[in-house]
Amino acid sequence: MVHDRKKFDVDIGLSNAAIDWVVKLSSERATLDDHAQFNLWRQQSNEHELAALEAESLWHGIGATERRTHKAQRNGRFTRRAILGVSLIGATGLAFQRVGFFGPRLYADYVTSTAQQKTVRLDDGSTVVMNGNSAFSTELNRRERRIFLFEGQALFQVAKDASRPFIVEANGGETRAVGTEFDIDIRPRQVVITVSEGIVDVSSGVRTTEADGHSVRAHANQRVTYRPDSAPSAPEEIDADVETAWRRGKLIFNAKPLGDVVTALSRYRSGKILIADNQLSSLEVTGVFDLAQPETVLETIEKTLPVSVTRMPFVTILR
Template structure:
């Protein structure tokens, strides 16, 4: 089957260098240290080249993580509207995070990932809060994604591999692709092979490695608004994250984040960007 090469530890280090070098705070000494790091071995040099190319590709990714120049001091406010929103968020949180697991063959809880090998040899990686069922037959290999997101690495087989996730069906042929179920229909990222949504072909995404880095426990983003970053982070932890004002939501952040430590992002934001985070049951308010 096609193989989606995961980011290695060395690649993670190379990406960390890219975060620093593009943060606006890198010094000449940092630049020199990076050059020395690149020269440690051919593997280091290759990881650096791949990270530089990947970083150039992820300016528009919807995944997310931290590092940007420190903003100017800002007056902290907690409008009454935020308090009202907090009450509504807590009241609705249980229904908001429910996943239809009882009728699914496989499912993951919030913050969990699971790798499944199917009977045909295809491999599926379920993202946080996801659920799917299998409906294989003699004529097709159908997977129903009932919630969340999954990465599919399809094995060679005469039967088509079809993913139903609301809207048009997604079909992959000896492909590596992710499907995320949204209210508007499936969102598809193709890394290798061929895929179609209905009758429309899907192009291989230049930033597929970044967009599917969650399967290795990473979120990667470059210049994404804080509001989108926190919206993405909500998928990997219990409860809601609210922001107190639109200006703060537009703050651009970049970096690489470890999904196995979701609380670390909020702590880093609080320490680096002159933020305050108020924690309530099932709710964090950033202001």
């Protein structure tokens, strides 16, 4: 979630205090006296009230369902009541993502959790290397090999089979290859395809063909991006080894927007990371980081950028 803090413009000290209050009041141990004390606190000035509104807005943005599921995960089990609650929310049409193993993971053949990487060998001889918090399913038949990447990031090492194209569907688009190696990264606003070896054809939106100009061909050390409702971008020259450094236990950022850095970092640390100001998302981050120490990314952001980091039990706020 990205929240526009400009409409609040709150002092950091008051903002942190308000967040502490909201976290405390969301606990099952919160008393009526606690709520009364918070009301007195927020009535001290207009600035206190604005801080309270900001904290409540951020907190509600996390989602009550996700908070309940995190609690169940900490207890080491999903209770019947927690599962029932998630089922009811799904029945009423309220969308949510990354809630334990629900959502798209319900349909996946393979899943990974936070900070977990997994290598999957498919029946056709192809290999899929999954990054953290990822999920996909397969449909292999005599005509084609189709993969459905529901969320996260994966590197595909495709076994050659000219009679059966290898196709990956991800968030409204398709990436097609015969024998190659490429990475697909589902981000909040776009899907990023990085080609390490060979050639891929990328299409998105309404299914199209290369003849009508809506399919883009990318070669090794090129990157293509797309959104579900638009055609793919033109190929961009990149260093594929840098983009796929996660396979070697590293995160390498070269003037990467903070919003994309947060997406990448979320795969290696527990809890939600929220950006409280849209303008912060475009700040650029540069550095080489060890995946075994994801907190160093946040520490570097706080030291090198005009960003304050507020850490709580299962949410971190950048503002």
